[in-house]
Amino acid sequence: MNVLILGGGGREHAMAWKISQSSNCDQLYLAPGNAGTETVGRNLDGIGSDFEMIKKAVLDNNIDLVIVGPEAPLVDGIVDFFLGDKDLQDVNILGPDKKAAQLEGSKSFAKSFMEKYEIPTAQYLEVGPSNLEEGYAFLDKMKPPYVLKADGLAAGKGVLILDDIAEARKELGLMLKGKFGDASEKVVIEEFLDGIEFSVFALVDGKDFIILPEAKDYKRIGEGDTGLNTGGMGSVSPVPFYDSVLKEKVQSQIIEPTVKGIIEEKMLYRGFIFFGLINVDGEPKVIEYNCRMGDPETQSVFVRLENDLLEVCDKASRGELEGMESRFSPDTVCTIVAVSGGYPGGYEKGKKIDGLDNIEELVFHAGTKRSGEEIQTNGGRVLAVTAKGKTIDEARNSALREIEKIKFEGINYRRDIGVDLL
Incomplete structure (x- = not known):
């Protein structure tokens, strides 16, 4: 099977890393990808967000399955574009249609949906x-x-x-x-909800779903959750307080009514749903929906996932998840993100990255590019080190030990990812 992943961040690198392990994967392409994804697939540069250019890349490379990583093309209607184009009828695409993507694309749409289907929220x-x-x-x-x-x-x-x-x-x-x-x-x-935030992920095929490992991410730039919000400074999976009682509440009060609502509203939703949740005194409430996987949660979640990711993505894109179950490792995974100096404010690109050859854990690239023999920074969130361990402390210490080997001008990362969960 030939696969195209749209996107070029850490989420897409983690997805590509996992999919490249599948025996069903013949050729893996990314558009645009980054300096890390070229080690597991082939980057297609210069395509951008233009749907006609994406179509040409799909047809030129005999793509069987397209997986949409980021939210923007979904909200802009790329799934509708594929379904309405006679030349793309034989190509499967994983992602919700434009109407369903409004669960992320419009806060008011999402809130009214939650209200209608009695899904707990603020x-x-x-x-x-x-x-x-x-x-x-x-x-x-x-x-x-x-x-x-x-x-x-x-x-x-x-x-x-x-x-x-x-x-x-x-x-x-x-x-x-x-x-x-x-x-x-x-x-x-x-209304402000006071509690502990966490993320739960499901893969939906329009009617059936499987639940993926949960995670907790860290948005603030500074240690102790201080400073400005970012796209995410790290993540941990599993989440210790996500016990069997809370899991049952999340499934029965949030995931199942969400999928029921999707069906009743006649949305076409074949793809990932990110449930941004908060635990308020043992009661889960929805802060937000995302219509794709999160970043940097994906890096931790897919390292724990034991299913063949390409197999479940392909089945979801065809509406054939019935009877499938997710399997994941009981180990803990910690991801620490290295960012450019000044981020999330102004920052410079093009800084040489050293030390990558010495890393003994997984490195997922985000804002990187290749320039000749050098790998350079090319964004605010540059890369992440992801490590597995029996405990949060073990995984965290391994990730910290390895990320300290990576050097570029202005590098910044948090050393307290997961500490609040110890």
């Missing part, structure tokens, strides 16, 4: 220019901190958590005036 109000005064009144009734979310995709930067009511009212107005561009034409005000 209280909320959708606000636009026409009901701004209602938004102010809703804020005035709430207790701090105040949560404001841009309705659309904002590259992980569209959420504000504020302690001061005057600042919250001011920021609500600024968001509606375009602080996050088109993404904040509408804003969702949410």
Whole structure:
């Protein structure tokens, strides 16, 4: 089977690493990929997000299955494009259609979906220019901190958590005036939920699903969960507090009603669902849906997964998951992300990366590129070291030991990934 993975981050490298191990994989391509993915597949440069260029690459390389890594092409309707093109009728694609991708692409769509199907989540109000005064009144009734979310995709930067009511009212107005561009034409005000966040993943074929290993990721740039939010500084799987009681609640109260809602709303959803959850005194609630795998959770989750990833992805794309079960290692996996100096603010690219040849654990590239014989930084989140152990401490110490061997100008990473779970 010839496979094309769309994307070029750490998530896609981890996916490619796992899929390349399948006996069913003949040729593996990535578009665009990065300096790490070229070790497990062939990178196709210069395709970008243009659907016609992706179509040409699919036909030129006799692709049987396309796996969509990032959210943007899904929200833009790439699955609908494939299904509507007669030349692509024999090509399977893994990902939700445009309507279903609104579970990630629109916060208000997701919240109304959760409300309709009685899926536990925070209280909320959708606000636009026409009901701004209602938004102010809703804020005035709430207790701090105040949560404001841009309705659309904002590259992980569209959420504000504020302690001061005057600042919250001011920021609500600024968001509606375009602080996050088109993404904040509408804003969702949410009740703040106090608890421990974690992530659960399912692979859905439109009607049946399998549940993948859970993970906990770390968003803040600074140790002790301080500083600005990032795309993710590390992850751990499994999560110690995710016991059998909490698992049952997540499946019966969240996963099953979500899949039921997808079916009833006549969405075409064949792909991964990321449930961003919070444990509030033993009760799980949904913070957000993502319509794809997370990053850097994927790096930890796929290292634990024992299934043939290509087999389950192919079956999901065909609507044939019935009877399948996921299998995963009981070991703990820890992923630590190395980022560019200045990230998540301004940073420079093109810094030479040294020490990669000496690493004894897995390295998943994200923002990297090859320049001649050098591998250089090419993004904010540069790469991640992922290590397995019998305990969190063992996995964490192994990842730390190896990431310390990697050098580039301005390198920064957290040394406390997983410490809060010990």
